[in-house]
Amino acid sequence: MEEMKKTQVSSEEKEVLVEIKDLSVTYKSERATVYALNGVNLVIHKGESLGLVGETGAGKTTTAISLLRLLPRNATITGGSIYYDGESVMDMTEKQIRQKRGDKIAMIFQNPLTSLNPVFTVGEQIAVLLRVHRGMNRREAMKAAGELLEQVGIASYRTGDYPGQFSGGMRQRVGIAAGIACNPELLIADEPTTALDVTIQAQILELMADLQKKRKTSLLMITHNLGIISELCQKVAVMYAGRIIEYGTVKEVFAHPAHPYTRGLLEALPNLEKKQERLHAIPGLIADSQNLPSGCHFHPRCEHCTKRCEKERPEMIRLNDDHYVACFAHEE
Amino acid sequence: MSEQLNKERKPLVKAVNLKKHFQISRTKTLHAVDDVNFEVYPGETLGLVGESGCGKSTVGNVIMRLLPATGGELYYEDTDIFKLKGEEQKKYCQKMQIVFQDPYSSLNPRKTVKQILSEAYQVHKKDFAGQNIDELVKNLCEMTGIPLNLLDHYPHELDGGMRQVVGIARALSLNPKFIVCDEPVSSLDVSVQAKIINLLIDLQKEHGYSYLFISHDLSVVRHISNRIAVMYLGQIVEIADTDTLFAHTMHPYSIALLSAVPRVNVDKKVERIVLKGDVPSPVNPAPGCRFAPRCWMAKEECKKGLPVTLTEVEPGHLVACPFAHESAENAKNAVKHSLQ
Numbered sequence: 001m002e003e004m005k006k007t008q009v010s011s012e013e014k015e016v017l018v019e020i021k022d023l024s025v026t027y028k029s030e031r032a033t034v035y036a037l038n039g040v041n042l043v044i045h046k047g048e049s050l051g052l053v054g055e056t057g058a059g060k061t062t063t064a065i066s067l068l069r070l071l072p073r074n075a076t077i078t079g080g081s082i083y084y085d086g087e088s089v090m091d092m093t094e095k096q097i098r099q100k101r102g103d104k105i106a107m108i109f110q111n112p113l114t115s116l117n118p119v120f121t122v123g124e125q126i127a128v129l130l131r132v133h134r135g136m137n138r139r140e141a142m143k144a145a146g147e148l149l150e151q152v153g154i155a156s157y158r159t160g161d162y163p164g165q166f167s168g169g170m171r172q173r174v175g176i177a178a179g180i181a182c183n184p185e186l187l188i189a190d191e192p193t194t195a196l197d198v199t200i201q202a203q204i205l206e207l208m209a210d211l212q213k214k215r216k217t218s219l220l221m222i223t224h225n226l227g228i229i230s231e232l233c234q235k236v237a238v239m240y241a242g243r244i245i246e247y248g249t250v251k252e253v254f255a256h257p258a259h260p261y262t263r264g265l266l267e268a269l270p271n272l273e274k275k276q277e278r279l280h281a282i283p284g285l286i287a288d289s290q291n292l293p294s295g296c297h298f299h300p301r302c303e304h305c306t307k308r309c310e311k312e313r314p315e316m317i318r319l320n321d322d323h324y325v326a327c328f329a330h331e332e
Numbered sequence: 333m334s335e336q337l338n339k340e341r342k343p344l345v346k347a348v349n350l351k352k353h354f355q356i357s358r359t360k361t362l363h364a365v366d367d368v369n370f371e372v373y374p375g376e377t378l379g380l381v382g383e384s385g386c387g388k389s390t391v392g393n394v395i396m397r398l399l400p401a402t403g404g405e406l407y408y409e410d411t412d413i414f415k416l417k418g419e420e421q422k423k424y425c426q427k428m429q430i431v432f433q434d435p436y437s438s439l440n441p442r443k444t445v446k447q448i449l450s451e452a453y454q455v456h457k458k459d460f461a462g463q464n465i466d467e468l469v470k471n472l473c474e475m476t477g478i479p480l481n482l483l484d485h486y487p488h489e490l491d492g493g494m495r496q497v498v499g500i501a502r503a504l505s506l507n508p509k510f511i512v513c514d515e516p517v518s519s520l521d522v523s524v525q526a527k528i529i530n531l532l533i534d535l536q537k538e539h540g541y542s543y544l545f546i547s548h549d550l551s552v553v554r555h556i557s558n559r560i561a562v563m564y565l566g567q568i569v570e571i572a573d574t575d576t577l578f579a580h581t582m583h584p585y586s587i588a589l590l591s592a593v594p595r596v597n598v599d600k601k602v603e604r605i606v607l608k609g610d611v612p613s614p615v616n617p618a619p620g621c622r623f624a625p626r627c628w629m630a631k632e633e634c635k636k637g638l639p640v641t642l643t644e645v646e647p648g649h650l651v652a653c654p655f656a657h658e659s660a661e662n663a664k665n666a667v668k669h670s671l672q
Contacts, residue, residue, distance in 0.1 A: 055521040167610045197383035197548065199607045202592035206606055224522065227594030254596060268526035270555035272578075272593055278533075279526035279555065285491055286521065 014045035017186060017218050018067065023080035024242075025062055025071065032290045036062045038242040038297070039080070041316065044186065049212055049219035051229030051250065053265075054239035055286055060222045063239075064188045067220075068105055069097050085185070103133040106184040110191040112171035116163040122149070122174045123159025129181045148177040152207060169200035173207070180211060187212075188220045193228065205232055226269060230254055238262050241287035241297035247316070248323035258325040260302045296327070304329055343371035344409065344542050345395070345428070345510050351403035352387070352394050362615050364390040366566040367404075369642065372510065377536065377543040379557030379574070381550055381589070385611055387566040388546045389433075392512040395544070396430045397421075408510070426456060429503035433515035435495035439487040445498055446483040449473075452505040468505070476501040476531065493524035497531065504535070510542045517552060529556055550593050554578065559648075562586045565614050565622040568642060572649040582645060582656040584630075585623045621653070631655065 025037040037059045044050050052060050065071055067082060069089060082089040084105070089097065109115035117125060126148055127141035136144065146156030152173040154166075163171055172192060179187055189208065193201040209232055212219050221233055229236050229250060236253050238246040238261065246259040257263045267280035284301035287293055293300050299309040306328065314326045352365040365387045372378045382388045393399045395406060397414070405412045413424045432438035439448055449469045453460050460468065473480055476497050487495055496516060503511055513532065517525040533556060535541060547553050553560055554574055561571040562583065570583040581587045588605040607626050620637030624630045634655075642652045 055523065169610055197611070198550070198592040199383060199588060200610065201594070202604060202606050205594065206604075225594060226522075226596045230596045231594045265522055266596065268522045269596060270526075270529070270549075270551040272551040272554060272590075272595060273597060276555065279529055281526035281530060282523040285493075286523070 014048065016043055017046045017085060018042070018044040018220075019083040020063070020067070021081045021083070023063070023066060023082060024078040025059075025066055025075055026078055027072075027075050029074065034289050035292055036075070036242055036289060037066070038292065040239075040242065040244055042237055042244060042247075044218055044220060046185070046218055047216045048235060049221060049233045051221045051223065051233035051236040052239060053223060053226060053229055053236060055224060055265075057286060057289055058239040059242040059289075060239055061190055062242075064107065064190055064220060064222055067188070068101055068107060070101075099133070102129050102184075103182045104184055105186045105188065106179040106182065107188040107190065108172075108175045108179045108192045111195055112168060112175045113163070113195075115175060116171060118163055121160050121162055122166070122177075123161075126159075126174070126178045126181050129178060133182045145177075145181070148181055149174070151180075151211075152177045153203075169196055169203060172196060172200075172204055176204070176207065176211070180215065180217070183215060184217060186218045186220065188222070190222045191224070192221075194223070194225075201228075208232065226254070226265065238265070241289060241292060243297060243326065244316070245298065245326045246324070248319075252320075252323040256323070258319060258323065258330055259298075259327050260304055260329075261298050264301075341373050342409070343407075344374045345372045345544075346370075346407040347391075347395065347404065348407070349404040350391065350394060350401060350406065352390050352399060353402045356615060360615050363566050363617055364614060365394060366617075368563075368566075368568055370561055370568065370571065372542050372544055374509070374542055375536070375540045376558040377545050377556055379553035379560040380544060380546045380563060381548060381553050381560060382563035383548060383589075383611055385565075385614070386563045387614070388548075388563050389514055391563075392430065392514045392544065392546050396428060396512055398430075422456070426459070426506040427508055428510045428512070429506065429508040430512040430514060431496075431499050431503045431516045434519055435492055435499050436487075436519070438499055439495060441487055444484050444486055445478070445490075448487075448498060449483075449501055449505060452502065456506060472501045472505055475504065475535070491524075492520050493527060496520065496528055500528075500531065500535075508541070510544070512544045512546065514546045515548070516545075518547065518549060525552070532556065550590065562589065565611065565617065567622060567652065568650075569623065569652045570650065571642070576646075576649050580646075580649070582649070582651040583623075583653050584627050588628065629655065629658070 020040055020042040023037050023040040027034040027036055040063055052063065054060050066077065067089065123142050123145045126145035130136045130141040130144050142159060146159045149159060150156050154170060154173055166174060193204050196204065205228060221229065223229060233250050236250045237244045238259065240261050246253055246262045253262065257266055264280065264282035268282060270279060282301055287297045295311045296309045296314050299305045302309065308328055314328050316324045316326050317330050318324055319330060347368055347370050350365055350368040354362040354364060356362055368391060370378060380388045380391060390399065394401045401414055406414050408424055408427060416424060446469055449472055450465050453465045453468055470480065478497055478501060482490065517528050520528060529552065536543065545553060545556055557574050559572065560574050560577045561568045564585050570586045581590055588607050591604045605628055609626055612625060618637060621634050621640045624634040627634065640652045640654060642650045644650050645656055
């Protein structure tokens with residue numbers, strides 16, 4: 001990972017915005033411990049859009065909320081560190097991190113119905129961000145909120161309406177407007193279109209791509225939909241059982257998937273372009289995060305599994321500047 | 333499944349002018365399903381796609397008589413089953429079954445897998461007199477690949493994929509001919525989704541079931557269906573062979589819908605038509621084409637309520653747009669237009 005950072009900085013001269021090092025997070029309940037993250041290494045560069053893909057329980061959302069230090073009480077960070085623009089997120093005081101949230105780092109949540117407060121108008125909810133972070137007064141903030149709504153395609157007179165008066169797609173636009181209100185450096189979008197229809201999803205994705213281009217915001221796009229990543233992101237990180245198992249440019253990873261899990265995911269998708277005979281299902285079940293397999297977490301489902309995979313956990317190997325994979329099969 | 337074949341064969345299930353309206357208040361009527369016509373032939377899969385709220389699940393529920401129809405007829409072979417009552421109706425229940433969307437809420441949490449799977453045999457006791465129910469349940473498990481040691485488990489002990497398999501096994505228990513699959517894979521992860529789709533296809537090949545496959549996911553529908561019907565606001569706007577629909581999409585809505593799906597293919601970027609606005613409300617819809625307000629090639633007469641009917645433009649390809657021929661040709665130019 002260290003090497004990866006260096007090569008990328010030198011080859012693309014991009015500054016690192018977020019660096020997650022060996023992050024491990026567990027959730028404790030009365031009976032069980034869930035190993036949600038098990039050594040995540042991830043770098044987000046300035047102005048870059050990174051897609052984080054994986055199935056249910058892979059740890060995508062946990063990665064995102066640890067970055068904002070919004071982990072619930074039963075979660076413990078058992079190891080690793082997170083740096084935001086050179087500062088350690090874990091060492092920040094509550095006040096410091098609060099200044100970052102909503103200002104430098106903003107998040108768009110999956111379900112626009114539950115992430116907006118139903119008893120405040122959408123204008124108030126956007127305006128509060130500007131009042132807290134930009135010190136605007138009520139009137140200025142409301143005016144700015146109206147302008148933000150215009151930017152996402154909602155008429156500004158609707159600042160006085162409540163979330164319940166908007167449709168699902170429009171609520172998500174409100175969520176985006178709130179996300180970009182303070183012109184953040186990093187926008188985290190957690191499955192922003194999963195609850196929406198394809199035609200509305202197309203609108204939202206177009207809007208996000210447009211805003212990202214115009215404002216040069218870094219984007220962390222969390223989704224299980226490989227199609228969205230392929231259309232919206234430059235880089236992709238594939239997660240499995242709390243670890244990043246493949247990382248690289250979207251072009252490289254989707255054209256030459258190196259990890260058996262990534263290959264399996266791509267082959268399991270029905271193709272819209274042509275009709276295949278049969279879908280390729282990955283055998284077995286998603287790793288149980290309460291009882292993780294030894295060695296490589298994917299080994300019980302992998303067709304190329306060796307003795308070594310059962311015992312040792314593979315680290316990231318560099319294939320080329322644009323492609324990294326955690327699989328012994330690619331060691332020279 | 334070629335169209336010539338279809339013409340010679342008799343449809344297994346045929347919906348004629350199917351209607352489902354919900355009275356919301358004295359003046360407001362929600363037209364969930366309006367004059368829907370389709371046929372499902374023996375051994376084929378008809379895909380029903382559309383966005384949320386377009387009435388596709390309502391069609392499934394009305395066919396299964398989980399909701400009473402407001403109007404229309406539903407023929408199973410030659411019998412209009414909406415007119416049947418009591419024992420007669422029960423007989424037809426066996427022929428038609430449904431697999432629900434959410435395997436978490438459609439299985440009774442207080443019953444074991446075995447109890448869930450044997451329930452149908454107990455309801456239809458007379459028809460299974462003298463047969464050992466345990467044996468029947470075991471056969472079901474073999475057919476669908478449920479490990480026998482799961483029989484005494486409760487639904488919450490199973491993962492989502494296995495739960496959906498139990499849902500499918502339950503639907504198959506009475507040897508139906510026709511199965512409504514209402515978004516059976518949309519709550520599952522990609523790798524599990526592939527397993528369920530393969531299972532449905534294998535079962536169809538072996539036992540000749542007919543499916544009405546309801547889904548919002550076009551790539552899944554394309555994979556599993558022989559023919560596809562596209563729905564918009566309670567009406568079918570286009571129906572055709574799967575290959576025809578994808579190769580010669582005619583209705584402006586279908587064109588936009590197909591172009592909206594994000595694709596994994598990194599080399600080929602597809603030109604996209606982004607529809608403006610949201611799906612309008614199905615309450616008291618205006619006469620004429622319901623897609624007109626969002627249509628990217630609507631003409632003056634469309635907006636004034638020009639009546640549209642589903643008409644055959646080529647054998648087996650029905651489109652509800654009088655300008656369909658133009659739309660297919662104009663699609664490319666229009667794409668550029670709407671992107672500007």
